[in-house]
Amino acid sequence: MNDFVSLWSYLSATPLLWLTATIAAYLIAESLAARLGNPPWANPVLMSVLLLSPVLVLTKTDYGTYFEGAQFIHFLLGPATVALALPLWDNRATIQKSVIPILCALVVGSTVAAGSAIVLAQFFDLPLSVLLSLAPKSTTAPVALGISEAVGGIPTLTAVLVILTGI
Incomplete structure (x- = not known):
């Protein structure tokens, strides 16, 4: 003891x-x-x-x-996120063939993810800091935390949201 x-x-x-x-x-x-x-x-x-x-x-x-x-x-x-680039590099030929559909999916998916979070936060009259924490939730954790902190959100809330939306 x-x-x-x-x-x-x-x-x-x-x-x-x-x-x-x-x-x-x-x-x-x-x-x-x-x-x-x-x-x-x-x-x-x-x-x-x-x-x-x-x-x-x-x-x-x-x-x-x-x-x-x-x-x-x-x-x-940060380094873990950068390490995700290795599989992308290994599959670059496939990615290059599908660059237009990939970019369209990224734009639409990002807009819907961030937009729906913001619209729902406004609908429920959540504080601005919560709204700013919700917006970057659909990116990778280090990126979301950086965005949240930069725009005045609550990085800890963003971290939890990234985890919950990743399930």
């Missing part, structure tokens, strides 16, 4: 606590999803958010403090 108290004292005084908590939550969620047969509703990222949220509330930890520790994971989202 003394070892646990010593470990807790050390971790709670450093940003490592929230990095450790985030990784632990993800590993637990991934294990649970695998045991359940990986159904779409058991998305490990979503379950990680559901596991971490009560911990943050119970420990009265604000997002800034949490993010200070978990920012390394946020940093890694």
